[in-house]
Amino acid sequence: MADEDEGAGGSENTAQDEATAEDFERVVSRVHDRIDPDAEERATLEQVAAALANRAADAATDRCPEADVLRVGSTARDTWISGDRDIDVFVRFPTDLDRETLEEYGLEVGHATLPEGHEEYAEHPYVKGEFDGFDVDVVPCFRVDDATKIRSAVDRTPFHTQYLEARLDDELASEVRLTKGFLKGIGVYGSNLRTRGFSGYLTELLVCEYGGFRPFLEAAADWQPPVHLDPEDHGRATFDDPLVVIDPTDPERNVAAVLSSDNVARLQHYARDVLADPRAELFDPDAWEPDPLSTADLRDHLEHRETTPIALRFPAPDLVDDQLYPQLRKSLAGIRSGLEDRDFDVLRAATFAGDDAVVFVELAVAQRPAVERHDGPPIHVRAHAEGFFEAYVDDPDAYGPFVDGDRYVVEREREFTTAREFLESDRLFDVGLGAHVETALEDGYELLVGEELTALLASEALAVELARYFDPRP
Template identity: 75%
Template structure:
């Protein structure tokens, strides 16, 4: 390489670094809470912590309270309004009493609050624009002793407080905003993305936002990180740093494995889907190669119009079919797993009957929709049914006798070395299958099945235009997909 070419490459590299820093500096200035916001949050949090502690110790003198989550660790993004207060009770308290005390403390702390339920009930409310959770848990010596998932949270807070400095906290905020921008942030069962705790661990493990992106750009799932070297058994492959590992069984089969430093039996990234791991990799490369602010900003598409929908359907030459029904009254973390199970069951049922599912999705608002795009929407009136080879006498004779006297079947005849018959097909259209009781033979979520039993509508082809008013943005994303 000539000296001139080398200088050019070096200038390009410096320009890339400068562009990256210019973009991340601009985003950081936008998302960093200012002194006034921090002070307001601190005042509200301190007041509520004091109120919660007084209520807790009135009932149990050895109880204590602490603030958890991103606002406790200084990693929250400006505008976020979550304050998590954990009320810790001694482990010798029985669970029923803990739940009762927890609700009483919650209501004294948040007189206008309401009860919600995770693994056990807690109180949620709003104070001066901040969203407050008051959550009871057990005060334990180790996260391996937990009785419910919330018992881990204080250990997470303690672990990260000891490792996050101001620079890493700033990089956590950048990473969170980046994940929000690409649609991969959130451990809820609709998103199945990166949780706040997982994001913080990744930034700590790699030493910053940019090093994390550079590593992720070259990940080869399964990726495994073990921040505290707990020594979980691992299989042959590569770790996040490209190291070889022993040929022994691995307990986790997720694409991204981050062993919880406070609990070696848990993968912090278990909820993170393969789609979102790949999405993070794609956009990590994109940001490193061509930094731009838009990658930090969630894209909200314009709702699809009827004209655009017709154009897509004509261009694609596929047949969309949709099942629409009243959405069950469930929280999203219950609803979306059931929708996914139902989507899987319905697509399998259509594929098994020869309707060749091309792509599919499920969405919900006031109504719920399972949308399946088919490469084949109609099948012949007969279907081929291969029997056993003729030389497998017992099975072959049984097959032959089953169809020999069937007036509706063709054959049996011999094709190669086996019996074959052509019998009437149960459903010649996908619509007929979806409108039949056989729909309930596929795997459906329990509440979805109940909703379908009450009433549902099947829409075929351009009839799905009826979905545009409620799901125009979701259909825009479906017909104009991005990574």
Template identity: 70%
Template sequence: MSDEDAERDDRDASTPGTEDGSRDPAVDAVQTVIEAARDRVDPDEDERARLESVAKRLLERAEAAATDRCPDADALQVGSSARDTWVSGDRDIDVFVRFPPRVDRETLETYGLEVGHETLPEGHEEYAEHPYVKGEVEGFDVDVVPCFRLEDATDIRSAVDRTPFHTQYLLERLDADLTADVRVTKGFLKGIGVYGSDLRTRGFSGYLTELLVCEYGGFRQLLEAAREWTVPVHLDPEDHGPADLAFDDPLVVVDPTDPERNVAAVCSAENVARLQHYAREFLENPDLELFDDDDPEPLTETELRAHLERRGTTPVAVRFDAPDLVDDQLYPQLYKSLSGITQTLDDHGFDVFRGTTFADETAVIFAELAVAERPGVERHQGPPTSVKGHAKAFYDAYADDPDTYGPFLEGSRYVAERDRECTTAEALLKSDRIFDVGLGAHVETALEDEYDVLIGDDVRALLGEFGTNLRTYFEPRP
């Protein structure tokens, strides 16, 4: 019997059946789709050979440049391409250049950039916790990142120092079947829109995905567990102990190499819930389309108008030039600005129905309002007359104001009605009040330069740049 036949028999033996020993048709359907997905996500021999060839040359080049500067430096490949968990079509190669801990931080950064530029002569510098070099080689996206070579992940000096420990940990635990299931899991997470730990997606990183597959023993087993999760979920692969109780996140996976870190900290509650939803959906109705991560077609003007007529809401958008930031810096500021702007719209009585944000060349804070216009006056309710000091202060503040109705009494309380400063959401957003809300620093600077307020049918102007985003917004799915 060939190794391939033996592996297939092992899989079949672990697949549940009916009481009479026959295969459960529902389980068979799940396995059939998983096998089809595996054909989709597994790199072929040519793809593997190309990546291995490029990675080998880059490692040799990086190590030669590193040891020229520090004889006991080295270079290693990390990430999914090093662990064979990369999905067909992925084009990422991560080269880490390790320097001994006796090298100071400033020297590490200097050497790291020099090695990066020698390895990638046409590369450019980018900045995370410290600078590194990024470039493209034969269609592969390559990062050359300096770090310290340490004995223990708990001794890290920067976040990237953990990465070699992650690679070593997983290489010791991932066999061929689990590696294949990791690729299927990544394909599934991409298809449902939750793959990626960037601060735009706030989903599942590659490392987290691999840990979950190891923890549960496979793709299907992970889905079966996830559909039963009760949030918050706490997993501690190496039984570090009660440290996991210190994390306040919907999903906690204690880093096996560092008990003080939650690998899933970036995962939003919404994305944890999304995985639960589609785990149930897939196991009940297995469908290969759940592995499709294609963007939807842009919303058309006719479709947008139909949605607005049906919903009866008033859309409003604040549009401005997108700050020149990487997504991990831009999107936290956009999310903060979305929260601040929608909160002030609510506070002024315009009742935000739903909101979102997106960016490309320009950036947009988008909201639907249940109320687009308020009366010309607004009420201010004061204290009861029995609260002598506060009651007198309220009365005196409005008693001689010619623009105020009252003060008068409703029950035991003073009430005053005065002119409303902004009777429409458009007027509010065009006023200086927009700068009183919680905005991201770079967003605030961009708004100070110039911004547009689009309301009602004027949001059609967004379709050219954000038609896909608007379809996702107006035709939401879990």
């Protein structure tokens, strides 16, 4: 009978697996219908991209006859999703050109290509703008022979395009689009320092490595970080990251270096989720967008949780996200550490920004007694023990020193008995803060405690962030 039961169970599991596979394919088909560009959209993009490339080539060769133009990125590799409006044009100059001249020519070519464009700065300046409804970057770089000999980070990008063009056929390109749609849907796509997610290049390499979207999900569901992938078996560099994908064009670089451990874990969670319960909403970022938190809902959360939430609100420094968010995270870590060092236990913390920036900490303990215990050294460590004793023996505000076990102990007056006192004091500036955040706080900030947080709800962006905070998901 036992064998029969096992056989029946196995048949049932097989049927369930087949049903899930069919469901998976039905969902995938629906998602493809939404994310795959149609013939008209492709034709429009190719027409615009060709016009841009011709403009850039004419302007570049007028200044340097040996210059050339290369399209890079997802639209060059047919891995772009319908609705994406980004075109990247790289203008390559010979390596005998000095960097100053490259930057000068690069900006001139950029402005000739995009007359209404504006200058932005990565490792060196480039021109960004709009052309026929597309967002366009015109980026100068050196035409080096080998990606290991780059003179700036952008010099590596053309090698990425060449490497993937040789490996991505139509089927794999389609699988990349599907993977990007999924990563966008679950909120982990984008290598900017706000998201710290999967870049387009990393996504393409992973799909090539595993041979498709589903094989990638099945592998990711079982990852045991740190995970190390080396597509070209370079086998040289080592990295301390949760996911390591050695750049096929540069063995000293981890393509996944910016990827956070949180986002690796999120991928694993949702990979298991979509394989077990396939549904199209996991590919739709709009399905995850909460309504702004209402005043009534905020008060309900505060009453139910019985914690002490505190927000420091200040005008967001005028920085791009890649500069702002690392500074906000550093400041959050410093403030959290400063609170915990003073025994104000932090339950959870977050930081977010709209026109204003907010460092938000939710405290399990926000008030402490007037005295705190301070352990001294063991008494047998004579020099340190005697120094400790002398420091406190005549302190009228200290209880002790007395002996507890093998060491001196005092109970001394606590500097701050409430978290608010600490956060309103100059001691806030002793913690590790981002430079621009520190300057903004020095100019003035608003401290909101408990129900005072309702003031944040006047900003829709902050109300949405608070809705995410109080309804956390993987």
